[in-house]
Amino acid sequence: MIDFNSYVKETSLAHGPLVQPRMGMASIAQMRRGLLQTARANPATVCTITLDSFTRLRAFDKAQAALDAGDHLNGFPIMAHAAEAIAELVDTVTFETGRPIQVRHGSAMPSPIFARLADAGITATEGGPVSYCLPYSRQPLRDAIDDWRKGCAVLAEASNHSHIESFAGCMMGQLADPALLIALNILEARFLMQSGIASVSCSYAQGINPRQDRAALRALRSMMAEYVPKVPSHIVVYAFMGLFPQSLNGYCRINHDIMATAKSEGAERIIVKTPVESRRIPTVDENIASLDFAHFCMSDHTLKIPDFDDTEYHRVHQRARDLVEAALDLHPDPGEALLRAFATGTLDVPYCLHDANKNAARTKIVDGYYRHSDQPDQTTQAFLEAVRFNQTQYDNVL
Amino acid sequence: MKPSVLLSTIPSDSHSWNLIFLQLFLTERGFDVVSLGPCTPIALIIETAAKRKFDLHLVSTVNGHGIIEAPAIAAALFDAGNMAPIAIGGKLDTGTNGGSKQALERAGFAGVFEDDQANVFAEFETFLKLLAKPCSGMCKTCKSRKSNGSPSPVLNGSNGLRTAPRMMSL
Numbered sequence: 001m002i003d004f005n006s007y008v009k010e011t012s013l014a015h016g017p018l019v020q021p022r023m024g025m026a027s028i029a030q031m032r033r034g035l036l037q038t039a040r041a042n043p044a045t046v047c048t049i050t051l052d053s054f055t056r057l058r059a060f061d062k063a064q065a066a067l068d069a070g071d072h073l074n075g076f077p078i079m080a081h082a083a084e085a086i087a088e089l090v091d092t093v094t095f096e097t098g099r100p101i102q103v104r105h106g107s108a109m110p111s112p113i114f115a116r117l118a119d120a121g122i123t124a125t126e127g128g129p130v131s132y133c134l135p136y137s138r139q140p141l142r143d144a145i146d147d148w149r150k151g152c153a154v155l156a157e158a159s160n161h162s163h164i165e166s167f168a169g170c171m172m173g174q175l176a177d178p179a180l181l182i183a184l185n186i187l188e189a190r191f192l193m194q195s196g197i198a199s200v201s202c203s204y205a206q207g208i209n210p211r212q213d214r215a216a217l218r219a220l221r222s223m224m225a226e227y228v229p230k231v232p233s234h235i236v237v238y239a240f241m242g243l244f245p246q247s248l249n250g251y252c253r254i255n256h257d258i259m260a261t262a263k264s265e266g267a268e269r270i271i272v273k274t275p276v277e278s279r280r281i282p283t284v285d286e287n288i289a290s291l292d293f294a295h296f297c298m299s300d301h302t303l304k305i306p307d308f309d310d311t312e313y314h315r316v317h318q319r320a321r322d323l324v325e326a327a328l329d330l331h332p333d334p335g336e337a338l339l340r341a342f343a344t345g346t347l348d349v350p351y352c353l354h355d356a357n358k359n360a361a362r363t364k365i366v367d368g369y370y371r372h373s374d375q376p377d378q379t380t381q382a383f384l385e386a387v388r389f390n391q392t393q394y395d396n397v398l
Numbered sequence: 399m400k401p402s403v404l405l406s407t408i409p410s411d412s413h414s415w416n417l418i419f420l421q422l423f424l425t426e427r428g429f430d431v432v433s434l435g436p437c438t439p440i441a442l443i444i445e446t447a448a449k450r451k452f453d454l455h456l457v458s459t460v461n462g463h464g465i466i467e468a469p470a471i472a473a474a475l476f477d478a479g480n481m482a483p484i485a486i487g488g489k490l491d492t493g494t495n496g497g498s499k500q501a502l503e504r505a506g507f508a509g510v511f512e513d514d515q516a517n518v519f520a521e522f523e524t525f526l527k528l529l530a531k532p533c534s535g536m537c538k539t540c541k542s543r544k545s546n547g548s549p550s551p552v553l554n555g556s557n558g559l560r561t562a563p564r565m566m567s568l
Contacts, residue, residue, distance in 0.1 A: 053410035053461050057437060062410070066466060072492040074462040106412065136412035138437050173415065242415070279514045281462055281492050353414055353435045380422045387419060 002100040004124035004163040005199035005232045008046065012268040015044040016298045017237070017259075019272050021287040022104060024050030024075030026067055028085055031076050032092060034284045039097035041288045042295045046269060047093060047101040049122075050075045056107040057137070074281060078103070078116050086120040100124060102165070108137035108144045114151035118158035125155070126165035126203075128188035130338055134354040135172055141342060141356040145335040149195050156196030164192045165236055169203030169220075171349050174242025175363040175386060177372040178207065178216035179319035180349065182223055186324050187341075189228045191334040200231055201269070205238040206258040208389050210306035212369045213258070215313040217265035223320055234268035237261070243391055244278040250395035251275040259294060260303040270294060312369065319372070323347065365389060400430040401453040401529065404446060406438040408467040411459045416488060420458050423519075427526060429454075440471055444478050454529060455484040460513070462492035469505035476506060483529065487511035487522060 012018050019042075023034050031049060038047045052075030054063035063077035078086065093101060102124040105113055110127065117125060133144035155162040168184035185202040192200050204220055207213050217235065224233055239258050245251055255273070262270050274282040274290040282290070297303060327341035328334075341347040348361035364373040365386050377383040385392070403424050405417060414436045421433045432452070434442055447455070455475060457468055464486060472484050486507045491498040499510045509525045511518050 053412070053463055056412070057410055059410065071466050072462065074492045135414065136436065138435065138439075280489060351414075351418055353417070353433075380426050383422060384419075387415070 001121055001123055001159055001161055002094060002098070003161040003199070004100045004102065005161075005201070005234060007100045008201075008234050008268050009232075011044070012234075016295070017262050017267050018044045018046050018269045019291045019294045019298075020046040020102070020236075020269060021048055021272060021282075021291055022050050023048045023284065023287055024052060024073075024104075025284075026052070026071075026073040026077060028081055028089055032089055034287075035089070035093045035101065036097065037284055037288055038291065039093060039099040041291050044295045044298075045099065045291055047099050049078070049101060049103045051103065051105040051107070051113065052077050053106075055079055055113065056105055058107075058109060058112070060112075078113060078120075083116060083119040086116070086122075090121050102126065102163075106132055106136055108133040108139040109147040111147050111151035111154065114154050118154050121159075123155070123159045123161045124163040124165075126167055126201075128164075128166045128168055128184075129191060129335065130184060130188060130342075131167035131171060134342075134349060134352050134357055138354070141339055141354075145191075145339060148191070149335065152192060152195035152197055156198065160198060162197045163199045163201070164197045165201040165203060166192065167203055169236075170205040170238055170241055172351055173205060174207070174240070174390075175350055175370065176207075177316075177319070177363055177370050178204070178212065178219070179316045180323065180347070180361075180372065181205070182216065182220045182316065182320040183323035183327070184347070184349075185220065186223050186227045186320070187327055187334055187338055189224070189231075189233070191338065193228060193231050194334055198231070199233060200228065201234045201236050202228075203236050203238060204267075206240040206254070206261070207370055208365065208393070209368050209370075210257040210261045211309045212312055213261045214264055214306045215309045216316050217261065217267060218308070218313050219317040219320060221265070222317055223324070227324065235265075236269040236271065237267040238271045239273040240390055243387055244273065245391050245394040246278045247395045248275050250391070251277075254390060254394045255294065256297065256303065257306070259297045260305050263298050263303060264305045264308075400428055402430040402432070402450075403454045403456050404432050404434070404443065404452040405456050405458065406434040406443050406471075407436055407457060408459045408461075408464060408471065409437060409439055410463050410467055411438075411461040412436045413460050416458045416460050420456070424456075424526075427523070429526075440474050443471060444474050447475060447478065447480055452482050454526075455480070455482055457484070457486040457507075458488050459486070459490065460488040462489055464488060464490035465498040465501060468502060468507070472506035483508040485509035485511070485522075485525065487513070487518070489513050 035047045052073040060079045064080040067080045129145040129148040166185045166188035168188050169181045189200045272294045274286045276282050326346045327337045330340040331337040342356050345358040348358045350361045350363045362373045421431045424431045502510045511522050
C-alpha cells in the first residue's frame, strides 16, 4: 500500500505540484484503462477513481441497475463491482506504475463506501462531514458527523496509511471568503485526526484573484502548522469550481493563474480542470491532455507569479483564527463543535441551501477580492455579475 | 398574480448553483419560484405539487444523470394528475451521442434545454414567453401526440397558460 501523503510530499519536491484529474467510468476495464493512462502521462500525475452520483447517495441498487443496463453512469459504481475485482484493479495500477489512487466520492454518509475501500486496499479518499453534507445532500448534519466518524474508524483500522483530504476549501465552489474556507478545513482536519486518520490534506479552491488566493494559501499553511501539527499533511489546490470560462483562451488564462499561485506557495497537489468543463464531462484523452498541460505550465519558468499581499494574508489569517476559536469554544470535540457552530450561525456558508446552514452570510466582491458581508445581495443583477465574475474576466479579453 | 414555477433537480444531483441561478433568473422575469434544493426526492416534488397549483414544473440537472432519472419525475407528476407543462435543462447525459432530447420529449417534457447548445438560455426565454400564450397546437409535443393519436391538450381558460397533455406511453 502506498502512503499517499508521503508519496505526494516527496514526488512534488522532485516534480513540482502533482496533477490529478476527476475520472470515473462504469466498468472495471474502462477504469483500468483510464487509471493506467493517467499514471503513465507524466511524472507528476496522481490517479483518481471518481464514484457515480447514485453510489454517493447510497442508491446502490440504482447504480447496479444502471451498470447492468449499460447506462451512462457519471462515475465508478464501487459497490456494484466485486471487492476482489476492485482490489485486483488497484494492485495492477500499483504494481505496474507505482502511482497512488485517491477515491473521490462526494458522499455525506460514506461508511459503506469506506468499508469497500478498506477491502480493496485503497487508503486515500476525501471529503468531510461538513464539506460533503452541507453543499451536496439533504442528510441532517448530525447524521453525517456520526457516519463519518464510523467510516474513518474503518479506514484507520484497515491500514497505517489512511489519508483523507478535507474538501472544505471547495465549499460551494465560488463566492466564499477564503477565511471561511480555511476555518472549515482546519475544523474538519481536526475531526479527521481525532477519528484516527493517519494523514490529512487541506484543500483550497481558486477564487477570483491570484493575489488573494496566494495570501489565502499562506494563511492556510500557517493555520495547519498551528492547529494540525501532529499529523503529516499537505495542501491540495483546485482549479476554479464555479461558473467556468467558456472559451479556450479563458481556460488557458484561468489555468495559468492557479498554476502560478499553487507553485508560488508550494502547494503539493492540484486537481486540474479541462477546457470542456463548462459543457460536459471530459473524455479520458481530454483529461490526460489537461494534466500534461498543467504539468508543463508548472515545469516551465514563464508563469507570472502573483504578488504577495501581506495585508490580505493577515486579514484572512486573523478571521480564520477567530472562526476556528469561536467554534472550538463551543465544545472540545471537533464534531460537536461543528454541529453547534452551524446551529448558532457562528459558521455560516453563503448561498448554501442545507437546513443546518443559516444562509444569512453573503460574499461581496470588493476591489476584485471576495469579502464576507452580512448585508443581503443588493440586486439580482449584482449577484449574477458576481457569479459570472470569472467568465467575464477570463473570457472577454482580447 | 405572478405565474409560478416549482423548481427541482433529480434525486442523484447534488449541485445547487444551477438552482440558485435559475431561481434568480425566473424571479427577474416575473415568476414566483419555489425551489426544492439539491438531491430532490421525487416524493417531495409530488407532495409540493399537491398542495399548490404551479404553472410550470422545471427540472434543472447538471450531473449527466438527467436522461436516467428525469423520466420518472414526469411520470410521477402525470400519475398525480398534474396538468402543467414540465421542462428540463442542464447537462442531461454523460455521453456525447445526443438523442437525450428526443427521449425526454417522449417521456413528457414539453421543453428540453441542453447546456451544450449555443443560445440555450435564449431558447428557454422564448419557451417561458410561450407559456403565457394560448396553445396553438403547433408545438412539437402537440404535433407528436397528434401523430400518436393522443387526445388534444386542454387550454386553461382562466389565464391562457397551456396545460400539458397526458402522454400515452409507446
